[in-house]
Amino acid sequence: MTDPILSITDVNLSLDGNAGQVDILHDIALDVAAGETLGLVGPSGSGKSSLLMLMGGLEQATSGRITALGQDLTAMNEDQLARFRRDNMGVVFQSFHLIPTMTALENVATPLELAGAGDAFDRAAAELSAVGLSDRMDHYPSQMSGGEQQRVALARASAPRPRLLLADEPTGNLDEANGQSIINLLFDLRDKHGATLIMVTHSGELAARCDRVVRLRDGRIDDTLAQAAE
Template sequence: MTDPVLSIANAALSLDGNAGRVDILHDLSLDVAAGETLGLVGPSGSGKSSLLMVMGGLEQATAGRVTALGQDLTAMNEDQLARFRRDNMGVVFQSFHLIPTMTALENVATPLELAGARDAFDRAAAELRAVGLESRMDHYPSQMSGGEQQRVALARASAPRPKLLLADEPTGNLDETNGQAIIDLLFDLRDRHGATLIMVTHSTELAARCDRIIRLRDGRIEGPLSKAAE
């Protein structure tokens, strides 16, 4: 058996708030295989997005260990984590997080430029064409619909050819038609680039297309479900 591309061992997450310390994730252990598509499901407040953030090193686990591509994320500082994400991960958020003063082409090219790619704009243009936005490359986010902005966000996440693609409710702000288009594009990106895809979703349709489903409740894994069980 090959080593998992991502492994979580007895991980916990606690954050300090105005009301004191809040325990969000509790003693989670999980392995994800290379090329797998994993859906994280569960009720609001169950810890799905927090688990995804821990997987991506966007939140540091307060206990346990998180290993991605053989590297211990829990031993890295913020700069090391940022470089690791730049070189190995693509992250797609529900709220797009595009830079408003940049065109679609510039938004997608930015992570490539930061990584030192000399052909950043050529690769960015190719990714935008792949998501059907060849006619919108010079448009700013404010000039695009929500569905188009999410396509730009997908192109930006996939342009560096990440080994891990993390998506947090990628269809949450979209209508049914645009949501279906984004679902299709996510799986197309996975197939084209061979990435491991991990996503948080409330969409039963999106979850059903995953290889494996993990259900969370109250910060704990309630149980893995196969597609057949779902």
Template sequence: MKARPMSDPVLSLTDAALSLMGNAGRVEILHGISLDVAEGETLGLVGPSGSGKSSLLMLMGGLEQASSGRVVALGQDLTAMSEDGLARFRRDNMGVVFQSFHLIPTMTALENVATPLELAGHKDAFARAAAELEAVGLGHRADHYPAQMSGGEQQRVALARASAPRPRILLADEPTGNLDETTGQAIIDLLFDLRDRHGATLIMVTHSNELARRCDRMIRLRDGRIDTTASAQAAAE
């Protein structure tokens, strides 16, 4: 899917910084990040452990509030929103996939996928949830609980849950980190397939340069700053 011109960003960060209070005092996590992401673009965030990749993804999703600067998503200033406002915005516009699956253990696969749809007021929540489970190859596991499924199956449920509301922005934080190589590759193929089917902008944190090269663009972070940015094709050369 071809990305739209960068003049119409879905996400825009301007001098965004993040600092958190730790036991030894305030810790500076991100420093002056400025970045635009176009609609339909796939962006890979790479860099060594502790470089700020996941923290940057959290800023983009409004899961962390910037200490300074601005984060604008779909024309909305996330830095000016309340926690309730951010939760509603994510519900209506974003899908998030974590390394840990974060499924509700007392709910079946179908119920886990349907829950965000019900919260958003969709009357066809269970029908849509069933369709998404079919799309990730788990229609036959709809009535199973997370403890009855493998790690790869649980991540498929998490992907279905994230994509079922048809989000315009899909965020993935090391989505294959807890999986073996073969299962992880299958999850990545599904993630890109969901992106293509729903036309979402995909932003993904990964330690794998090979995986990041499947994206339109790679952003490499180091010490909480953007170190380099390049098209995936240029990064592969």
């Protein structure tokens, strides 16, 4: 693989718990190519979401190095990481994380305004229309279904046109019909904007649509999956 958009080298993650230090990830090494769709799979507690959070600079590695778009995330402070995410990444969470006191339009426009876009609300409106919510722009999260809230979250993540789109169990809180709709929207956004898509999922159907699948087990990349494919 040449010129990976994201590269992880010998990364470890340990966190302090009630019973002392807990080792979450061990010796992770992984490269992701620009434009690739990568699925992170594995049993609960295997470290999938933790690895995604490290990729997004939302958690700091205990040791090792993570570079994205040629920049060393592990050398950045919190403010630098926040600016890097604002300019280069979109993140979609399982639990939506919408701002409850803002309408759908305001939720989507917020990251654009923070980035200094003068046409933030026009772009937000276009993005909501693209996910089928042109008639829900003035509604608050509490007035929307789970599927609609996740569509707003997708619109918010994709509106700044990120080079990297990270999704943590994007269908985990949705029923089958809404989950399928969100899956289709994710891949449509990837194709439309040319983003690199990395997602954590328990969905076999979603994983099957990825270009590559990495399985984690006990905080390590499980090489048996790659060996089985050879």
